[in-house]
Amino acid sequence: MSSDHEVFTGRREDMRLVTGQGVYTADNILEGQFHAAFLRADLPHARIVSIDANAALEAPGVRLVLTGKDALEANLIAPGPLVTFPGVDGMKIRAPARYALSTDRVRFVGEPVAIVVADSADAAADAIELISIEYEELPAVVGPEAALDDGAPQIFDDVPGNLVFLHGFGDEAATDAAFASATHISTLTVESQRVAANPMELKSFIAAYDPETDGFDVYSASQGTGLADGLARFTGHPPEKVRHHMGDVGGSFGIRGAAYPEYAAIMLAAKKLCRPVRWTASRTESFLADYHGRAVKFTGELALGEDGKFLAIRMNVVCDLGAYHSPPGALINILNPMLTGTGCYRIPTVFGLNRLAFTNTSPIAAYRGAGRPDINYMVERLVDQAAVDIGMDRVEIRRRNLIPDDAYPYQTPTTVYDSGSYMAMIEEAVSISDWKGFEARREQSERQGNLRGIGMGIFIEPSGGGHMPEETEIRFEPDGTVTLYTLSGSAGQGHETVFPQLVAKELGIDENLITLRANSVHAPHKLKGAGTMGSRSMASHGASLTVTSREVVRKGFKLAADALEASENDIEFDHGHYKVAGTNLSISLMELAARNAAQDGNALDTLASIQPERNFPGGVHVAEVEIDPGTGETRVISYIGVDDAGHVINHTLLEGQMHGGLAQGAGQVFGEQIVYDGESGQLLTATFMDYFMPRADFMPTPRFFDMPAPSPTNVLGAKGGGEAGTTGALPTLMNAVMDALRRSGVKEFDMPATPYRVWAALNSAGANV
Known part of the structure; x- marks a missing residue:
């Protein structure tokens, strides 16, 4: 992404973070602290017969x-789950209770069963080994399709058939009618495999209880707000009694917003011990018990007319929720396929x-993209498949069906x-990637004994929105600085830099005077x-x-009029100064802030809010890959993206x-995969x-180009950008891999494209490997 006007001197966070001065959760040392360790289930499904912790208590x-x-x-x-709406035939989502520690059964390897608190981490870990637990082992099932089969082991007595929710969206009758009239129908089954978020900073938690206030x-x-409220619901405490201190965050990717069971158990221990x-x-432990991502399988069908126009799309989706609900787990697998199931295309009907x-x-x-990469992966793989089925150029079939600008x-x-602006973006991507010159590059690779493929992925994703106002506060401090309060939670996005930049531009002041206090327990108001x-x-x-900044400026007009002894109607604001029109x-x-300071704040202090609305960023990405057929090794030769993130700050x-x-x-495309053994249920x-x-x-270093279509849903015209790279990468890279493999007769292939799996696919197709 390039800008001819931007001069970037670095993030203000960088010096602290790259010199080891960041303060992460485990860096906090509280006076009189104890240490905890967890006993975890080593069986995927078993009834707890007895637990004897006497030896551990005496350690x-x-x-x-x-x-x-x-x-x-x-x-x-x-x-419980965030899904509150009904499913097919009014079905309510099934949501059995999950306790912080297993009460009657364990349902996955790694589930916390007991917690030991000791003077040191080593003492706690040693004592865990002394807990004696007797299990009655039960049959287990690790795949969602197997779990839904007749006769599958029942994970919860009150969730018959292991079916948690059945949800339909779109118009089934209209979609069936469109398919009945279609000239061509393309079908494809793909899976977005289970992956681990693996943030660099391991999951860590500290709880301190104050018996005088009954607060934590x-x-x-x-990822900002939400954790304190989740912990309050988990423990039954009023939200105002749970104060969440958030420092630096060593990676998030969707899994940091949760009130994990371990956290509630630690809070109970802290309360009991004071x-x-x-x-x-x-x-x-993080591999075992951090929430995982993806784990969804699609069978998609695309109906086309004689001219290659898309008539309808329908899909059958099977989602693996794991053994229990996470709050967003069910919602992300329902909402995002529903919102963007037609991709960027003019498709009249969907089911x-x-x-x-x-x-x-x-x-x-949620894992980076939270359902968005999965549905875009299915749609774009299916569009490529349709182009192959009817013998149409892969770019042309997209041009013919994209939503006009x-x-x-x-x-x-x-x-x-x-x-x-997808029509414009596709032309830009075709030009920058030299799509038309690809065949010459393919021939050159083949002369060297390699396979070469080019792939395109066009994606759109829902971004932002919400059911509650988004409040922010600006405070003018006695020392002449300005503090911003938000509920944002940065995990590397650069909030400490960009939010002060944004406010500085609105107020016309030096950004170095402004400090962001995100999700602060010392905020003047609970936002x-x-x-x-x-x-x-x-x-x-x-x-x-x-x-909020503009409200500060508006407040300043009356204060400036009083200070300058002029009519408010004659006051102008320009680059941080209030002026009397026609005078000097x-x-x-x-200066106005300094004149209006008071013991309890400043007349310019402002709390304001917006009602967030959803917006839809997207892009057109193109990748080229080269495959060594003898080893299955895949190299990404080039990657370009033309993206619409709205107005870019x-x-x-x-x-x-x-x-x-x-x-x-790319990690998911080429290798990342959480694998459980189908028989033992153990994590491999x-x-x-x-x-x-x-x-x-x-x-290789990717090249990104900005082609914004500003959003009318917010005052900045901004759209989301943090998940676009992942959402575009899955279909783009896999379409490139498939383009290469088809040259050797491979007709079906899915992620992950590991060297062995690529080699095996070529070998099965009879390629000379």
Whole structure:
């Protein structure tokens, strides 16, 4: 993404973070703290017959042992799913209670069963080994389709057939009629495999209880607001009694917003002991019990007319929720396929049927893109398949069916897209990538014994929105500085830099005078709003700060008129100064703030809000890959993206988000996969010895180009950008891989494109490998 006007001197966070001065959860040391360790289930499904913790309680340094009995007595029940609407035939989502510690059964390997609190982490870990637990092993099931089969092991007695929810969207009758009239029907089944978020900072939590106030101070990485409220619901405490301290965050990717069961158990321990209790997971614990992402399978069908125009699309979706609900798990697998099931195309009708199942695996939650990459992957793979089926150029079939640039706002069968310019973006992407010159590059690779493919992915995704106002506050401090309060939670996005830049421009003051205090327990008011999720920071927090800044300026007119002894109607505001029109009388905003300071604040202090609205960013990405057929090794030769993130405030920070998103998408395409053994239910990828992670040399430097279609839904015209790289990467890279493999007769292939799987596919197709 390039800008001829932007001069970027770096993020103000960088010096602190790259010199080791960041303060993460585990860096907090509280006076008198104890340490916790968890006993975790080593079976995927079993009834708990008995637990004997006496030996652990007598171990050196041990202060407390809690089991499911204690969680049951304290009523520590996890917050339920966010789905509140009915499914097919009025079905209500099935949501059995999950306690902070297992009470009667364990349902996945890694589920917390007991907690030991001791004077040191080592003492707690040693004592865990002394807990004796007797299980009655039960049959387990690890795949959603197997879980939904007749006769499958029942994970919950009150969830018959392991079917959690059945949801349909669109117009089934109209879709069936369109398919009946179609000249061509293309069908494709793809899977977005289960993956681990694997943030660099391991899951960590500290709780301190104050018996005088019956309040908690908790310390944990988060995505902003939501964690304190979730913990309040989990523990039964009033929200105002849970104060969440959030420092620096070493990676988030969707899994940081949750009130994990371990956190509630630690809070109970801290309350019983009236001493702070801290815990940091091991990497294997995080693999086992952090919420996973994706785990959804699509069978898609696309109906086409004689001219290659799309008539209808329908899909059958099977989602693996794991053994329990996470709050967003079910919602993301329903909402985003429903909102963008027709992609960027003029498709008159759609129907989807979504089956959500429990399995004996770790729960599924949001992971970068939260359902957006999955549905775009299905749509774009299906469009490529349709082009192959009818013998049409892959770019031409898209041109023929894209929503015209002058058709926005565009009513799809299920929602309204606010703005877009996909016709222009596809032409730009074709030009920059030299799509027309690809065949010559393919021939050159083939002369060297390699396969070469080119792929395109066009994507659109819902961003932002929300059901509550987004409040922000601007305070003028006695020392002449300005403080911003938001509910945002940065995990590398550069909020400390870009939000002060945004406000400085509105107020006409030096950005170095402005400091962001995000999600601060010291905020003057308890703000309403949501955290950093769903690519919403700039369109929600940024737009709210803009509105708040403009309210500051508006307030200043009367104060300036009084200070300058002029009529308010004669006052003008320009670059941080109030002026009397036609004179040389003026006063700066900061001078005005200094004159209006009071013991309890400043007359310019302002709390304001917006009602966030959803917007739809998107883009057109093109990738080229080269495959060594002898080894199956795939190299990404080039990657370009033409993206619409609406009006861009800081190109460099946005491009950083795109790079990170692309790396995570490429990681899933080429190797990342959580694997459970189908018979034992054991996790086979619980360390980096077995779980693939992309590294710095994995991809060539991508090139991103900005082609904004500003959104009318917020004052900045901004759209989301944090998940676009991932959403575009999945279909783009896999379409390129498939283009290469088809040259050797491979007709079906899906992620992950590991060297062995690519080699095996070529070998099965009879290619000379």
